[in-house]
Amino acid sequence: MVDGVYLFAAAAGVPLVLWFLLAGADDGGGGDGSAGDGVGGVMLRLLPLSTIAFFLATFGVCGIVLGLLDTPDATTLVAAAAAAVVAGAVNSTLFAYLRRSGSTSDVSDRQLAGSVGRVVLPVASERRGRVSVSVGGQHVYLSAETLPDAPAELEVGAPVLVVEVDRGVALVTRLDPELT
Numbered sequence: 001m002v003d004g005v006y007l008f009a010a011a012a013g014v015p016l017v018l019w020f021l022l023a024g025a026d027d028g029g030g031g032d033g034s035a036g037d038g039v040g041g042v043m044l045r046l047l048p049l050s051t052i053a054f055f056l057a058t059f060g061v062c063g064i065v066l067g068l069l070d071t072p073d074a075t076t077l078v079a080a081a082a083a084a085v086v087a088g089a090v091n092s093t094l095f096a097y098l099r100r101s102g103s104t105s106d107v108s109d110r111q112l113a114g115s116v117g118r119v120v121l122p123v124a125s126e127r128r129g130r131v132s133v134s135v136g137g138q139h140v141y142l143s144a145e146t147l148p149d150a151p152a153e154l155e156v157g158a159p160v161l162v163v164e165v166d167r168g169v170a171l172v173t174r175l176d177p178e179l180t
Contacts, residue, residue, distance in 0.1 A: 119154045128144060131172055
């Protein structure tokens with residue numbers, strides 16, 4: 001009976017832990033209390049799924065290993081539970097720290113306005129083209145349109161100024177080469 005509990009915990013926890021580690025999956029445990037609804041949602045608000053998975057995997061594997069070593073049942077249960085609590089706490093603490101200290105490479109439309117770039121696909125008043133701008137050390141490629149009164153096509157390599165960006169489409173104008 002007790003061996004079945006350890007086997008079930010390991011069978012449920014180990015695949016989830018592997019999924020979190022190998023797939024880089026996010027369990028939504030951002031700490032804002034937004035994960036899940038209903039009775040199961042209450043548990044996910046208190047503990048992220050990754051913490052529950054680490055708890056189950058550690059409890060199950062530890063219980064199976066100690067059982068194979070002929071450790072007394074009470075000692076096995078206490079040791080497996082203690083190891084599982086430690087593993088869950090370490091997981092929760094470590095990933096909460098990583099979520100708080102993580103940086104993102106997302107660039108907002110507002111940050112792109114005023115950037116200087118170069119045309120990579122010709123832009124004309126009647127069709128969109130593509131421009132490349134460098135923001136924060138990374139190249140960002142945007143669909144681009146010219147200002148409404150633009151007189152000519154912007155050829156590949158032409159320097160441009162991003163006037164504004166709306167939903168990923170840049171409104172650009174030719175930049176005097178002396179200003180680049």
